[in-house]
Amino acid sequence: MPRDSFEDASDDALLVLYANGDVAAARSLTARLTPKVFGHAFRMLGDRAEAEDIAQEALIRLWKQAPNWRQGEAKVTTWLYRVVANLCTDRLRRTRGVALDAVPEPEDDAVSAAEAMQNQARTDALQLALNQLPERQKQAVILRHIEGLANPEIAEIMDVGVEAVESLTARGKRALAKLLAGRKDELGYSDG
Amino acid sequence: MDDMLNNLFEEARGAPDAAPGDDLMARVLADAIALQPVPAVVADRPRRSLMRAIFDAVGGWQGTSGLVAATMASVWIGFAGTDTLTLEGLQAVVGGDTDYYLSDLGGDFSFTIEEG
Numbered sequence: 001m002p003r004d005s006f007e008d009a010s011d012d013a014l015l016v017l018y019a020n021g022d023v024a025a026a027r028s029l030t031a032r033l034t035p036k037v038f039g040h041a042f043r044m045l046g047d048r049a050e051a052e053d054i055a056q057e058a059l060i061r062l063w064k065q066a067p068n069w070r071q072g073e074a075k076v077t078t079w080l081y082r083v084v085a086n087l088c089t090d091r092l093r094r095t096r097g098v099a100l101d102a103v104p105e106p107e108d109d110a111v112s113a114a115e116a117m118q119n120q121a122r123t124d125a126l127q128l129a130l131n132q133l134p135e136r137q138k139q140a141v142i143l144r145h146i147e148g149l150a151n152p153e154i155a156e157i158m159d160v161g162v163e164a165v166e167s168l169t170a171r172g173k174r175a176l177a178k179l180l181a182g183r184k185d186e187l188g189y190s191d192g
Numbered sequence: 193m194d195d196m197l198n199n200l201f202e203e204a205r206g207a208p209d210a211a212p213g214d215d216l217m218a219r220v221l222a223d224a225i226a227l228q229p230v231p232a233v234v235a236d237r238p239r240r241s242l243m244r245a246i247f248d249a250v251g252g253w254q255g256t257s258g259l260v261a262a263t264m265a266s267v268w269i270g271f272a273g274t275d276t277l278t279l280e281g282l283q284a285v286v287g288g289d290t291d292y293y294l295s296d297l298g299g300d301f302s303f304t305i306e307e308g
Contacts, residue, residue: 020231021231026225029224030217030221031217038211038212042209048213052213055212055216059220059223063223066229122200125200126204176197177194180196187196
């Protein structure tokens with residue numbers, strides 16, 4: 001992927017260029033937005049193949065929306081996170097039973113825990129714990145603490161107030177702490 | 193426990209699992225290019241000559257043929273009337289044979305005058 005040649009340009013401006021037929025803008029937007037969209041979908045679903053489908057679909061919607069995009073009304077990333085969230089929600093609702101069954105119980109599975117220790121144990125453990133959170137808490141925690149978005153933007157993405165975001169992230173963190181408490185030693189936090 | 197969570201979040205941010213593969217990047221770019229709007233090409237306005245502009249202004253072929261017919265009729269009238277009107281009329285004015293009387297025009301005008 002070529003280096004972003006529009007480093008200083010906003011996503012909005014690039015989208016206008018894209019809509020005007022600028023192929024370089026298409027490349028820049030792809031390079032800039034795909035990691036964000038895929039990363040968020042992956043953390044929400046915990047499955048690369050599913051996350052790839054969601055990311056591709058979300059960006060297809062953006063490309064189609066480009067000619068009608070109104071500059072200054074919404075951030076491109078905010079719009080995309082909303083689309084990803086909706087697509088993930090649909091996907092999770094369709095596969096809820098299967099997805100929950102597919103999540104291994106970390107406390108009871110010493111073999112998978114040992115394997116996880118060798119292969120990105122901490123990240124996997126976090127993902128497993130995230131997968132067990134209620135969907136809204138998971139989304140808020142991911143957006144706030146992993147994607148690093150500010151609460152007002154998260155509120156816009158989730159269509160709730162800022163106070164609700166604070167409440168969701170606080171409850172989500174507490175639930176994560178509880179889920180991971182029994183694995184502190186295993187994850188190398190016994191001294192901390 | 194907060195430290196542990198913050199540490200896990202930090203590691204998750206840079207986790208390779210959450211990075212898209214080359215295959216996805218290529219697919220997304222292919223979609224972007226396939227769905228990219230084609231810019232509307234504004235065609236140059238055809239340049240019109242002065243004669244063409246005049247031709248159009250008088251109504252195209254129909255207007256022009258009417259105009260030509262009217263012009264030709266005027267020319268014919270001009271030529272046809274030359275012998276009887278212009279030359280003879282001019283001689284009559286310039287020459288001495290210019291006295292016309294009411295009786296020359298016919299009718300009994302003298303009677304009408306006397307009556308009136």
